[in-house]
Amino acid sequence: MGEAQDTKPGASAGTRDMANAIRALAMDAVQKANSGHPGMPMGMADVATVLFTEALRFDPADPDWPDRDRFVLSAGHGSMLLYSLLYLTGYPGMDIGQLENFRQLGSKTAGHPEFGHAAGIETTTGPLGQGIANAVGMALAERLLNARLGDDLVDHRIYCLAGDGCLMEGISHEAISLAGHLGLGRLIVMWDDNSISIDGPTDLSVSDDQVARFAASGWNTLRIDGHDPAAISAALKTARADASKPWLIACRTVIGYGAPTKAGKSSTHGEPLGVEEIAGTREKLGWSAAPFEIPDAILGAWRALGARGADENAAWKARFAKASPESKALLDAPAAASRKGALADAIAAAKAQFAADETKRATRVWSQLTLEHLVPALPELLGGSADLTPSNGTRTKHHTAVAPGSFAGNYIHYGVREHGMAAAMNGIALHGGFIPYGATFLVFTDYCRPSIRLSALMGQRVVYVMTHDSIGLGEDGPTHQPIEHLAALRAIPNLLVLRPADALETAEAWEIALGQEKRPSILALTRQAVPKFVRQGGVGANLSAKGAYVLSGGAKRDVTLLASGSEVGLAVEAAATLAKDGIGAAVVSMPSFELFRAQDQAYRDEVLGDAPRVAVEAAVAQGWHEWLRPGDRFIGLSDFGASAPAPKLFQHFGVTSGRVAEAARNVAAAAKKA
């Protein structure tokens, strides 16, 4: 393992000094916080220094420059590497005080990089493997935009630093496999090959030949000494010269490089080095500056790096100024606002068409019919499915598939890779230029849940089209029937769960989802056909946007029936039955708990009413108790489903209009007695 040496004669400070600045900041910030991960930043400091010095296209004065390179720290626990780089290169707001407040409440320097906390944080990382999969999405978005806008406007790379943990996670396989398949040559992954994980040496648990593994998935590969600046530099030049395939650069490093007794040990991974070890590190590295002090020459060398990007950015902006309005619109957030009209028009057209169509269809089919309007109207929509395209109804006649080396299309065959799809969609949304939607069965939200959570945490507009949303899926049986998934998804903060009941609500759900600029949405859609309802509130306004509304009845309200999705039909049937017995039932359709909760108390009281309530959903009760009081009833499921034709299952589990009506009679009678 070579010692890092200066390789830039004439520079005011050498690569080694610049890298040591990262090491010092990392170890000192972790020590001050008494919490954090010094080992990774110290190990990857040389790689990061050469990357930023020679390769990365960035302009700290304009962190959102659309044609910047993206730097993704997949090994997010090494957050001090990123924060050090943002401080050293002069990103706005990342002053030394932020580093001194590492991991403290309200600082920009959270334990793991949090998107939105500071300029230059391209994505939230920490849950391992997510960053590399985000990077795949970004590298895909880059090529898709390039195919639309050309090299003059879109010509950048995605650099991703990943650790052993990232490569052990299953999501890395999905990401690597997809990137290799599509030939995402703008992606350069630098693997921190330090042979250490938390339990100890990685050989306790892993023996993969990672280079051979990546090669098997169609990647170019290189192995280098991650402490040899010349080797790092040469590798980056090689990788940048050949964009036919993605690159893995395996960087052999020493975790906690520079620490006299702890370097190379797992004890440097996730805890402060300690005062004594830090003193020894200073001595070993020849670093005499006090904590959080960077000598002027070294800081100056770092700060000077932005000039290259500033020039490139200026040239880019000159080209962008001459671009067509259509081109600008894809890169320009304000322009996107002007397309809200296009969204509203497309939805209005869909609703008009649906109003004239009396066919009973599944909401997944109504969703597909809605997309037939949306896709031509919104060029930023990027569709896809995790190998369930015909079942999910996500591909329209306006779609062309993206294929290896061919990026003019607007539909991604993500393969059987739910987790990789979701994380890639996060990367696509973060990159900008597209609103991604992707699909699988609702039950398989479990497979991509970590990435759905990150969509919500990062506030990204990603639309999850989740079909086959109950036992209505039928014969495929309990492994494929979501029972607890609506509850489990409704539990995630900042995630919008929409379960439309019919054609109208399905179109409205799409309008709501696409209008959420800072929130992901789940569309839970049926496999089975559902009726269309006569909505007493009329078809013009988007009533679904209130989360719940009185679909029918209410003039004489002896009981209120609450339902979502396919069970709204049961409530409507039950109300008809009850009417014959002289019991007045209001049917409340509840496509979204989150939106309903956000309404004012008066509206919620008006919708829910004072009458006894019966709720019905072909799922677990959890979550529904929020809308129910003692004495109210819930009709649903409390155990896993079964394999049979859907109508038999609804009968078998007692999720029927008859049981709703019976429960309604009982609660109404009990209320009368009381």
Place this chain on the structure above:
Amino acid sequence: MGEAQDTKPGASAGTRDMANAIRALAMDAVQKANSGHPGMPMGMADVATVLFTEALRFDPADPDWPDRDRFVLSAGHGSMLLYSLLYLTGYPGMDIGQLENFRQLGSKTAGHPEFGHAAGIETTTGPLGQGIANAVGMALAERLLNARLGDDLVDHRIYCLAGDGCLMEGISHEAISLAGHLGLGRLIVMWDDNSISIDGPTDLSVSDDQVARFAASGWNTLRIDGHDPAAISAALKTARADASKPWLIACRTVIGYGAPTKAGKSSTHGEPLGVEEIAGTREKLGWSAAPFEIPDAILGAWRALGARGADENAAWKARFAKASPESKALLDAPAAASRKGALADAIAAAKAQFAADETKRATRVWSQLTLEHLVPALPELLGGSADLTPSNGTRTKHHTAVAPGSFAGNYIHYGVREHGMAAAMNGIALHGGFIPYGATFLVFTDYCRPSIRLSALMGQRVVYVMTHDSIGLGEDGPTHQPIEHLAALRAIPNLLVLRPADALETAEAWEIALGQEKRPSILALTRQAVPKFVRQGGVGANLSAKGAYVLSGGAKRDVTLLASGSEVGLAVEAAATLAKDGIGAAVVSMPSFELFRAQDQAYRDEVLGDAPRVAVEAAVAQGWHEWLRPGDRFIGLSDFGASAPAPKLFQHFGVTSGRVAEAARNVAAAAKKA
């Protein structure tokens, strides 16, 4: 691609006829059900026939024979392959009527194979990639048992049939990597390499060189024509002769083999072939028998196969009869019952020790101290962690790590592979001989949720040790802080979620979890130290087993405070504050909603009382409404966490004893007014 030919001269029916029996049953059952997946069984019929004819060690008369080979259909949608094999070889209960009732309510022949529905179904499959990861767990359990009991009693193999979808899923990487690392040479995976997935040809979405990929993870590999019985036979001989590493046999096949116009197309994957195509298939295969009729000679050839296994089983039983009681105990379910005493004794010893220890510790530490008692007492306990051993506290001084080729240990370093760990634990539990427990942070239950769900669906005794169970995790920040996870896990049917509050409850949680013979458990444990409580019900009885109980107060009950885990301490503090104001508060500790729900109404009424209620949990409210009425209050979180030291976070988010006391005062006052 060779045509399948007879290779067993002298057999009453040839391999080809035997394979065609599978094809006929599969296409006819799917047609009759008007639902299902004929393509895979027709494509893999030759591979399965040779496997069962020549290699698989099985005894249909004794499906639970511990030393049988395991046959895992990871591509579970091809369930008719398995059902056909079980019928043809004569497994009890799998009569032709079951095949005629494929996918119908109450049949043993669900859409996907369901463990427990029929003898010979080794695991529930369907969610892709789970089967191969279960198989890795089974192959590990086999070697672990072999190291304890020797070749005379444990000497079998795990055969797994996997499809393209299984290999695209991320979990396959975790499983393959772990198996390669440990050198699980008893595992033989036969990949149905048919180049077709649901969206169309696999080259729409995947280009991996799977053989190179498996080799990179330390597997032996072979490529064969999956329709050439001689090649299949030779490959199986090769694989069985070298158990130094796991084997991948890539079987090039034609999906829907035999169908005249649909073979090789994705249209054979997931729908009936249709009457005309089935007639054409009969003609092409030379199969003239009516649907669900197997000519005697062919059925006879299949039924004769069990004799080999019956002989082997008889010889094995003779050896088993001579084995030591300790050896028998590991293989013998009734013997396990006798260890209930050992469990009770170990827990009693732990509780006695804890009662004398006044140190404040995290429940993860109390868990580790409990394990110090349990591990020596219960030799079937198999520990592990997904690379968080020091944080999870899952390794005791009684543990030895399992290492490549060395299986005498009792602790698995699963690596950063939460999903693979959980699925492997399912395989280990299904295999028998061990009670597996495995650990990660609670937030990363998201990474293994599909396998946790299958633990619950299959009713397997798997214990998930999930530490760092709230914002009490502190500085690592929102990506690592579970907020919605308790709710999301409580939503899963048949999963026991246990969140103990102190030392005593932690020991009791382990006693409860290990006592669940047909249910997985999650232990949600704190990172931070918690107080020990004086329990008015005494320390002897396992009060946690009732799910909730009155920890303190209640003589004068003006308000009831409900809490779980680390927030019980806040409730106890609040009760002390309230007492000073003359407000009597009962503190109810609720370690498990599921167990409490299972108590009778009288007990639940007694515990919850009539007084106004305040619940507190450092998590979302969802789920708590079940125990609250209008006017009651919940103190918790409604958004993601933040990065800061834990005490600051509890303050910041208002999860404090002060807020609990304030809410209690308010609800008590409101109740007085009313």
